[in-house]
Amino acid sequence: DADVTQTPRNRITKTGKRIMLECSQTKGHDRMYWYRQDPGLGLRLIYYSFDVKDINKGEISDGYSVSRQAQAKFSLSLESAIPNQTALYFCATSDTPEGGSISSYNEQFFGPGTRLTVL
Amino acid sequence: GDSVTQMEGPVTLSEEAFLTINCTYTATGYPSLFWYVQYPGEGLQLLLKATKADDKGSNKGFEATYRKETTSFHLEKGSVQVSDSAVYFCALSWAGGTSYGKLTFGQGTILTVHP
Numbered sequence: 001d002a003d004v005t006q007t008p009r010n011r012i013t014k015t016g017k018r019i020m021l022e023c024s025q026t027k028g029h030d031r032m033y034w035y036r037q038d039p040g041l042g043l044r045l046i047y048y049s050f051d052v053k054d055i056n057k058g059e060i061s062d063g064y065s066v067s068r069q070a071q072a073k074f075s076l077s078l079e080s081a082i083p084n085q086t087a088l089y090f091c092a093t094s095d096t097p098e099g100g101s102i103s104s105y106n107e108q109f110f111g112p113g114t115r116l117t118v119l
Numbered sequence: 120g121d122s123v124t125q126m127e128g129p130v131t132l133s134e135e136a137f138l139t140i141n142c143t144y145t146a147t148g149y150p151s152l153f154w155y156v157q158y159p160g161e162g163l164q165l166l167l168k169a170t171k172a173d174d175k176g177s178n179k180g181f182e183a184t185y186r187k188e189t190t191s192f193h194l195e196k197g198s199v200q201v202s203d204s205a206v207y208f209c210a211l212s213w214a215g216g217t218s219y220g221k222l223t224f225g226q227g228t229i230l231t232v233h234p
Contacts, residue, residue, distance in 0.1 A: 042224040090162055108222060110162035
């Protein structure tokens with residue numbers, strides 16, 4: 001089984017609808033992230049969570065919200081979808097630096113992505 | 120803020136050709152640098168990394184050297200294969216302030232290798 005799973009894998013919806021994308025992980029990591037990928041723009045961070053009680057906005061959080069239901073689950077919601085939110089969405093996880101030290105090289109593990117189309 | 124710039128693609132090569140994908144970065148301090156690869160229909164996976172100046176990351180025949188003086192982390196492979204066709208992302212992660220642990224990605228470079 002995959003370590004990081006995302007549901008659904010594909011979704012087509014209409015403008016104004018509420019959409020939830022779900023991410024689950026079995027890696028036991030505290031940190032989870034939501035990114036969107038657009039052609040020519042790479043991946044941009046929407047929200048991130050360093051533990052269940054710590055949620056932070058990324059660079060493009062407007063129009064999105066998140067919920068960290070448990071260590072293993074991190075959901076992304078679009079309260080009222082609009083066409084320019086059409087993109088590929090990725091969830092990722094990473095471990096916490098050992099001993100509380102600041103370490104910048106922890107690998108992030110990505111889910112397979114959710115392709116969202118807003119008509 | 121931190122940023123990563125990759126050479127524009129797409130890059131199209133014949134099998135066994137030499138590959139270079141340029142990557143330069145702007146950051147305060149000394150970030151760690153990464154190359155991620157995205158195969159068709161899949162999520163990103165770490166290809167290689169370097170955590171300090173002059174480190175060389177390597178994996179699957181790919182190499183990249185962390186050059187602080189030129190703020191670069193160019194990806195190279197001596198002989199590409201059709202199976203290397205993918206999108207390649209350069210990224211940095213910095214340990215300072217509220218940014219630590221987060222990744223900043225370049226825009227990605229599409230590589231297509233023909234037989």
